[in-house]
Amino acid sequence: MATVGALPRPREPAGELAQGSPVTPGRQLRCCTASGCRAGGAGPLIEALRQAQAVADPAANGLVIKSVGCLRLCSRGPLLAWDGPGGPALFALGSTDPGTAPGAAIGPEQARALVLAAATAPGPDTLAALDLEAWRPQALLPEGSPSPGPSPVGVASAPPPSPGGIGLTWDQMDLDHPFFALQQPLVLLHCGWIDPDSIEEALALGTYGQWRRCRSDLSPEAVRAMVHRSGLRGRGGAGYPTGLKWDTVALQPPGPRFVVCNADEGDPGAFMDRSVLEGDPHRLLEGLAIAAFAVGAESGFLYVRAEYPLAIERLRRALKQAHQKGILGPGTGLELELRVGAGAYVCGEETALLQSIQGQRGQPRPRPPYPAQSGLWGAPTLINNVETLAVVPAILRRGAEWFAAIGTDTSKGTKVFSLSGAVRRTGLVEVPMGTSLRTVVETMGGGVPAAPGSPGGGVKAVQTGGPSGGCIPAHLLDTPVDYESLQALGSAMGSGGMVVVGEAMAMPELARHFMHFSVEESCGKCLPCRAGTVQLEQLLDRLLAGLAEPGELDQLEQLCRMVKATSLCGLGQAAPNPVLSALRHFRAEFLAACRAESPRAAFAREPFPAGPALGPLPGGRP
Amino acid sequence: MAALTLRIDGQAVAVPAGSSLLAATRLAGLALPVLCHLDGLTPVGACRLCLVAIEGQSKLQPACTSEALEGQVVATNTAELRELRRMAVELFFAEGNHVCAYCVASGACELQAMAVTLGMDHSRFPYQYPLRDVDASHPLFSLDANRCILCSRCVRVCAELEGAHVWDIAGRGRHCRLVAGLDQPWGEVDACTSCGQCVEACPTGALFHKDDSTAEKHPHPIRALQLRRVHDLPPRPDP
Ligand SMILES: Cc1cc2nc3c(=O)[nH]c(=O)nc-3n(C[C@H](O)[C@H](O)[C@H](O)COP(=O)(O)O)c2cc1C
Ligand code: SF4
Ligand code: SF4
Ligand code: SF4
Numbered sequence A: 001m002a003t004v005g006a007l008p009r010p011r012e013p014a015g016e017l018a019q020g021s022p023v024t025p026g027r028q029l030r031c032c033t034a035s036g037c038r039a040g041g042a043g044p045l046i047e048a049l050r051q052a053q054a055v056a057d058p059a060a061n062g063l064v065i066k067s068v069g070c071l072r073l074c075s076r077g078p079l080l081a082w083d084g085p086g087g088p089a090l091f092a093l094g095s096t097d098p099g100t101a102p103g104a105a106i107g108p109e110q111a112r113a114l115v116l117a118a119a120t121a122p123g124p125d126t127l128a129a130l131d132l133e134a135w136r137p138q139a140l141l142p143e144g145s146p147s148p149g150p151s152p153v154g155v156a157s158a159p160p161p162s163p164g165g166i167g168l169t170w171d172q173m174d175l176d177h178p179f180f181a182l183q184q185p186l187v188l189l190h191c192g193w194i195d196p197d198s199i200e201e202a203l204a205l206g207t208y209g210q211w212r213r214c215r216s217d218l219s220p221e222a223v224r225a226m227v228h229r230s231g232l233r234g235r236g237g238a239g240y241p242t243g244l245k246w247d248t249v250a251l252q253p254p255g256p257r258f259v260v261c262n263a264d265e266g267d268p269g270a271f272m273d274r275s276v277l278e279g280d281p282h283r284l285l286e287g288l289a290i291a292a293f294a295v296g297a298e299s300g301f302l303y304v305r306a307e308y309p310l311a312i313e314r315l316r317r318a319l320k321q322a323h324q325k326g327i328l329g330p331g332t333g334l335e336l337e338l339r340v341g342a343g344a345y346v347c348g349e350e351t352a353l354l355q356s357i358q359g360q361r362g363q364p365r366p367r368p369p370y371p372a373q374s375g376l377w378g379a380p381t382l383i384n385n386v387e388t389l390a391v392v393p394a395i396l397r398r399g400a401e402w403f404a405a406i407g408t409d410t411s412k413g414t415k416v417f418s419l420s421g422a423v424r425r426t427g428l429v430e431v432p433m434g435t436s437l438r439t440v441v442e443t444m445g446g447g448v449p450a451a452p453g454s455p456g457g458g459v460k461a462v463q464t465g466g467p468s469g470g471c472i473p474a475h476l477l478d479t480p481v482d483y484e485s486l487q488a489l490g491s492a493m494g495s496g497g498m499v500v501v502g503e504a505m506a507m508p509e510l511a512r513h514f515m516h517f518s519v520e521e522s523c524g525k526c527l528p529c530r531a532g533t534v535q536l537e538q539l540l541d542r543l544l545a546g547l548a549e550p551g552e553l554d555q556l557e558q559l560c561r562m563v564k565a566t567s568l569c570g571l572g573q574a575a576p577n578p579v580l581s582a583l584r585h586f587r588a589e590f591l592a593a594c595r596a597e598s599p600r601a602a603f604a605r606e607p608f609p610a611g612p613a614l615g616p617l618p619g620g621r622p
Numbered sequence B: 001m002a003a004l005t006l007r008i009d010g011q012a013v014a015v016p017a018g019s020s021l022l023a024a025t026r027l028a029g030l031a032l033p034v035l036c037h038l039d040g041l042t043p044v045g046a047c048r049l050c051l052v053a054i055e056g057q058s059k060l061q062p063a064c065t066s067e068a069l070e071g072q073v074v075a076t077n078t079a080e081l082r083e084l085r086r087m088a089v090e091l092f093f094a095e096g097n098h099v100c101a102y103c104v105a106s107g108a109c110e111l112q113a114m115a116v117t118l119g120m121d122h123s124r125f126p127y128q129y130p131l132r133d134v135d136a137s138h139p140l141f142s143l144d145a146n147r148c149i150l151c152s153r154c155v156r157v158c159a160e161l162e163g164a165h166v167w168d169i170a171g172r173g174r175h176c177r178l179v180a181g182l183d184q185p186w187g188e189v190d191a192c193t194s195c196g197q198c199v200e201a202c203p204t205g206a207l208f209h210k211d212d213s214t215a216e217k218h219p220h221p222i223r224a225l226q227l228r229r230v231h232d233l234p235p236r237p238d239p
């Protein structure tokens, strides 16, 4: 298996990392316990390692085993990063049985071998040579097998693996591979390095330093000016200039204000915000606190979707720790509260989210007034996405100009993408804005492996922006990733989900998949989205069943435009995008799916005539 | 009261500051199709029939929830808007079960009137024939959900004017449905004062008097006037 590599060290300003922080002891195993690796058994794995350390010989005592957030290459999870001489190095535990979570299959002897090797290995190579197979649980070894020798490291002659047992693989990842080397972590700077449950580690790396600086040295105006100059734009999808939004809230007439962090992340294939919440919750809290300071809010909410139990648990703990340390809460001028969603995608839409926080039915309302003017309980309310807020401390620390120097003219800084789908390497990448899709998907992600028996292989399209976005065909992969470029192609940056589509996927099928999502998630308040998406899905059903005629594509497009132009909120307005963009870039596939007109067929069903009033919609209203 | 002027369909009109675009359109003597809006109730912008095009804005805006602004140039009756409205009414007819021929509200139904006005005689979109209930548990009135267009007028009239808040909408998307009380039979909801305002407010035959039969539902003789008077008070903020 090709190995891909490690994670660059956090590029902190000199001093912050060096001062004997708890983050850089002699030797440590950083075990990713974020959701991706949990699926691979990271929970039982870290338990097994800790137990093994407790019973292992004293040689293992010097090793720190800690739980960290996402180590990026989620598809190879559970991942373990090792710090020691010649480190850091990154390892992936795998299992030979695809149905088994490797982390859950590890035996106590194997865990002990791993811990001892991590504690004693003179360098990554020795650790990489660890043969876990030699330490398979006794019971699984065939009768009469020799028992494994005492040395866990570099066992030369391992007993043959027992048939039927679960074999474990142990691979070193190449940290110099572009997947890791091209990442530029700002938002994820500490994710994967610190224990998200330890505020001490966060503090040791300078988290909350900018919040403290705000209160002692900076004026709200100065903070807003900095965010303004940085060129930061909202990462929640629309790319609204963050500084402008902060100003709008701050300049409302005197009175109470609220700040809200939108952590509802509901786009299918998006897990950037989750990784921040699970990997470095204190950074987000600091960003939210700075935002509150900048707009003059004394209370705020974090709205997290209920489907993120681990993120909620870690955020809740982080909030409690910050309260205990007196960083947030009574006496600090800022009260933050956690609110958990109830499973509605539309509650990511800002006005629906505010309704939900108020305890009402999560339905959008017409804007204006925008939340910045009238939000929670009628008060001016700042609402920002997780990633938007999490990058703010870095802007304050390193300066607006430093941030503005990263990225493109109109899209500044970095963007975290969650790479998933048919791509070889699935995981989390943070790259400067303007990086080409090809770099992300092919150079970093490794493209799409050819399916066995299929002639082609390779990337067919990249879906960005989830159910509000669209697909970008392979021949446009050199498009730089920024707000305008993606929009010009009929897609959207969205929140950062990037689903790679392989040749095997039929684009009308993909369009139907997203339309079905919108049908299920429409809140039902306004007619076009409630009833229009249902009809759109049925039109696509007909097409995929081979029942549609070429003329029906016009009707499909016409209804798409109607739903887009008339729906109340962003969900309905964007629901047709996946269909429209698929029609734009892959029209031939839709035409091929239509059957040729036959009189019998025309007789057999309700016709869709194109009468005088029924022609295509005039005007090109977006 | 401060006044402002704007131009609607080429016609200059002066309106009190704070008026909605819908009120301004009416002051200009023009008619706009509305279904979810009812004078006197908080506007919600749900039916999307009153969408208008405002010069300089790429998005169509609902006149019922938008404030009229000085100098605006508004078009309410372009070919594009007419076609969009027609499609909307088609979608309304296709998503419920509207059989005007034996409906209690035939002749007095706002949805039916809208179809006539917009020249919609059939839906190009397949009828969905949803399975919906009839609630006849109330001694005086009934709810035939087959005819409900989810405009939420009954919800608002009961909550905002009667203060009883008997109605709500449950479910999401196509599963949305009107529920009484805690999803109880209407007749079991103690909060209902049997005032009948929801029946009056309902634009279709979904809510009706039990003693009315086919085409016998008629608008209340003065209710609309009374509501208009409430509407003349300063506009309420959106909840
Ligand atoms: C249907 C819908 C779902 C949305 N979901 C999210 C979400 O999950 N997370 C998010 O941050 N923004 C979401 N948004 C965008 C928010 O409405 C809002 O624009 C954003 O939180 C503003 O933050 P920003 O300026 O930092 O991007 C959604 C919008 C729509 C229309
Ligand atoms: S567009 Fe869809 S989600 Fe948005 S208000 Fe209308 S029905 Fe609800
Ligand atoms: S009759 Fe009156 S109180 Fe009863 S549900 Fe209708 S509006 Fe509410
Ligand atoms: S019952 Fe009538 S008033 Fe109530 S939501 Fe349905 S159509 Fe509207």
Ligand code: FES
Pocket: A032, A033, A034, A035, A036, A037, A038, A069, A070, A071, A072, A073, A074, A075, A077, A078, A079, A427, A428
């Ligand atoms: S979740 Fe473990 S590497 Fe991403």
Ligand code: FES
Pocket: B033, B034, B035, B036, B037, B044, B045, B046, B047, B048, B049, B050, B051, B062, B063, B064, B065
């Ligand atoms: S009347 Fe304005 S949206 Fe229904």
